[in-house]
Each structure stands twice: as structure tokens, then as C-alpha cells.
Amino acid sequence: MLTRKRMLDMKKNNEKIAMVTAYDYPSAKIAEQAGVEMILVGDSLGMVVLGYDSTIPVTVDDMIHHGKAVVRGAQGTYVVVDMPFMSYHISLEDSLKNAMRIYQETQAQALKLEGAGGILPTIERMTEGGIPIVGHLGLTPQSVNVLGGYKVQGKQKEAAEQLLQDALAVERSGAIALVLECVPKELAALVTEQLTIPTIGIGAGASCDGQVLVYHDIMNYGVNRLPKFVRTYEDANRTFTGGIERYIKEVKTGDFPKESHTFTMDPSSLPDIKG
Numbered sequence: 085m086l087t088r089k090r091m092l093d094m095k096k097n098n099e100k101i102a103m104v105t106a107y108d109y110p111s112a113k114i115a116e117q118a119g120v121e122m123i124l125v126g127d128s129l130g131m132v133v134l135g136y137d138s139t140i141p142v143t144v145d146d147m148i149h150h151g152k153a154v155v156r157g158a159q160g161t162y163v164v165v166d167m168p169f170m171s172y173h174i175s176l177e178d179s180l181k182n183a184m185r186i187y188q189e190t191q192a193q194a195l196k197l198e199g200a201g202g203i204l205p206t207i208e209r210m211t212e213g214g215i216p217i218v219g220h221l222g223l224t225p226q227s228v229n230v231l232g233g234y235k236v237q238g239k240q241k242e243a244a245e246q247l248l249q250d251a252l253a254v255e256r257s258g259a260i261a262l263v264l265e266c267v268p269k270e271l272a273a274l275v276t277e278q279l280t281i282p283t284i285g286i287g288a289g290a291s292c293d294g295q296v297l298v299y300h301d302i303m304n305y306g307v308n309r310l311p312k313f314v315r316t317y318e319d320a321n322r323t324f325t326g327g328i329e330r331y332i333k334e335v336k337t338g339d340f341p342k343e344s345h346t347f348t349m350d351p352s353s354l355p356d357i358k359g
């Protein structure tokens with residue numbers, strides 16, 4: 085199991101952190117068996133496994149439901165669970181109660197929050213309460229409609245300066261790591277260099293201390309459109325569709341099931357048919 089200290093050591097030694105999302109028991113088991121350092125139960129589950137068109141409909145209960153399954157599947161891996169849309173904005177008290185529920189009920193290792201500004205005291209209070217927090221800056225999908233779409237963040241001088249200041253403030257508030265999403269590689273490199281905590285990039289170039297990708301994107305599993313920053317390592321759509329197609333065919337032809345898939349009995353024990 086990854087520790088806070090090991091994370092910082094990895095950054096110092098330039099050992100990259102590999103993180104992947106998982107949303108259920110089998111994906112968590114596979115991620116753990118493959119040997120990732122960190123698993124993220126991302127609120128991307130809203131799109132990837134629940135079929136919503138953004139992360140906005142995802143609830144605290146959704147995150148707990150999926151988070152528990154992932155932790156059951158990956159008992160030896162560092163699991164981070166996203167706090168979903170507006171669950172850490174209404175009041176500090178509500179935010180802490182939601183964080184406490186997600187953290188206690190899932191038994192995950194850390195929670196992740198998007199943003200800086202008004203979120204900084206929230207990160208500080210959660211950390212003070214004993215919940216390790218991962219920050220998330222750049223493209224923050226819960227704010228997609230404020231940002232005006234899924235696009236690269238921090239390209240202009242002013243926005244770049246703001247992002248650097250936000251990253252430093254997130255670190256000062258006690259965050260243990262920072263996700264940078266859709267940030268130009270030059271800015272991500274500068275932020276990575278300026279921070280003591282590791283940066284985990286997604287669409288943020290190779291200089292980040294680690295990388296995170298969505299499980300279903302890596303596997304090309306059930307996704308239609310892949311963002312520019314994704315590399316696909318398998319083709320689950322093809323493999324899985326092919327498997328189901330062969331199953332259908334064998335059901336229709338009677339090639340499945342075979343004797344080996346079948347139970348038998350002594351025919352003399354069959355009920356007598358009267359008349």
C-alpha cells in the first residue's frame with residue numbers, strides 16, 4: 085500500500101506514479117493485480133458506467149456505492165474517491181459531513197476535490213479532521229458549464245499565473261497530491277517543479293509526477309469518442325462484442341451448451357406422465 089511518505093519519495097526520485105480509475109469490484113481487482121500505485125473512483129463514473137452526459141448528476145450515494153465495491157476489490161491499493169458535484173460547496177458543515185460519510189463508509193485512503201479559492205478552507209478542515217485530500221485543477225469537469233466546455237486551461241498568461249497560485253494554495257491547505265487535467269505541458273511542468281506534493285496529470289504532459297487515465301478509455305470499453313490525451317492499450321469493444329456474437333451464434337445453432345456444461349440424472353427418476 086502506497087503511503088504519504090512513499091509518494092513524496094517517488095517524486096524526489098523521479099519514479100512515476102501510475103493511477104487508473106475503477107468503478108466496481110472487477111475493474112479494481114484488475115487494476116490492483118496489474119500493479120498500479122493508486123486507484124481513483126472518479127465521478128467520471130457518471131459518464132463511463134452510468135451513461136449520463138456529464139459528472140453533474142452524480143450523487144454522494146453513487147460515490148459510496150461504487151467506492152465500496154472498488155475498495156472490496158483492491159484491499160492492498162491506495163484508493164481515492166471523488167467528492168461529487170456540489171457536495172462540498174453548500175456549507176463547510178455539509179461538506180465535512182459528506183466527506184466523513186464517503187471516507188468512513190468506503191474505507192478509501194483519500195478523497196479528491198476540484199478547485200481552489202473557496203474550496204481551500206474546506207481542504208484545510210478535512211485534512212485537519214484526518215482525511216487526506218487530493219486536489220484537482222485545470223479542467224474541472226464539475227464546472228464544465230462555467231468553463232464553457234471541455235477545453236485546455238491555463239494557456240494565457242493570466243490564467244497560467246492563477247493556476248500556479250491555486251496549485252501552491254492547494255498544497256498549503258494540506259493536499260497530499262494534485263491532479264492537473266488538460267493543462268499545457270509547459271505549465272504542468274512548472275507547477276510540478278514548484279510543488280512538493282506529486283502532480284498527477286491527465287492531458288498535462290510527461291513532466292507530471294504521475295499519470296491518471298480512465299479505465300474504460302485505456303481499454304476502449306464502451307466509449308465512443310476518446311479525448312486527444314488518451315492512449316488506448318486494449319480494444320474491449322471489439323473483444324467483448326466478438327465474444328457476445330459468438331455466444332449468440334452458438335445459442336442459435338445449438339452448439340452451446342455442450343454435455344460438459346450440462347447436469348444429468350437417472351431417467352428412471354423422472355416423474356411419470358399419466359394418461
Ligand code: KIV
Pocket residue numbers: 105124125126127128129166263265286296298
Ligand atoms: O473522475 C475522474 O475520472 C477524474 C480523473 C479524470 C482525474 O477526476
Ligand code: NA
Pocket residue numbers: 126127128139166
Ligand atoms: Na473526477
